[in-house]
Amino acid sequence: MSHYPGIVRGYRSIAALDRDLVGCRACPRLVAWREQVGREKRRAFADQEYWARPVPGFGPSDAAVVIIGLAPAAHGGNRTGRMFTGDQSGDVLFAALHAAGLANQATSVSADDGLLLYGTRVTAPVHCAPPQNKPTPQERDECAHWLHSELELLAPTMRSVVALGAFGWRQTLHTFGTLGWSVPRPRPAFGHGAHTVLTRGDRSIGVFGCYHVSQHNTFTGRLTPTMVVDVLSAAARYADLGYAVRSEDSE
Secondary structure (H helix, E strand, C coil): CCCCCCCCCCCCCHHHHHHHHCCCCCCHHHHHHHHHHHHHCCHHHCCCCCCCCCCCCECCCCCCEEEECCCCCCCCHHHHCCCCCCCHHHHHHHHHHHHCCCECCCCCCCCCCCCCECCEEEECCCCCCCHHHCCCHHHHHHHHHHHHHHHHHHCCCCCEEEEEHHHHHHHHHHHHHHCCCECCCCCCCCCCCCEEEEEECCEEEEEEEECCCCHHHHHCCCCCHHHHHHHHHHHHHHCCCCCCCCHHHHC
């Protein structure tokens, strides 16, 4: 990890990284917003205590598949303390992970609901819920070292990445390029089902594009559950996770 001074910090484990991450207060606007949401709450969750802190990645520290999204949702991850948990986007993602053989259950409602991911970790370039789901470039850059360190810790076992949405795709290619991985030129364009391969030394990682599991995409039918399962299954097969199933076998 010392090959990337100032980019990757010297964490020895995902657990140590996560302990520091949840205490981060580097971005004043994000700190103010996440805490305001935690105080004001949504009526449906008025009786719940919000997490209202940075949300760490979720999944095993030796994952073969890594899913990279955007940022926690104000009343989802920012409430529950777990990525994609407690909102409708997460409902779609975790149901698809279960259908693809990468999760033990199809629902994700709270941090203590018993959900386990198999060989898969979910993370994001920005770890605090941003206003209007739009982090600024400065906030994205300030948060980048967490993802850099996380991906380096995962590097020994990571075999494939699923990038959610155009933002996730751009940040994935940019981040791996910063970490010394060779990214094809010109950089591959994002699209649902897009696929490219990155290399570093004798290692290769497959990157798969998937439309983001946002309500805008799922409610309009632009993204269906089967489409998500198909991409996750392709990433799992690339990573040689033998227990993952094809989407058509899970229906």
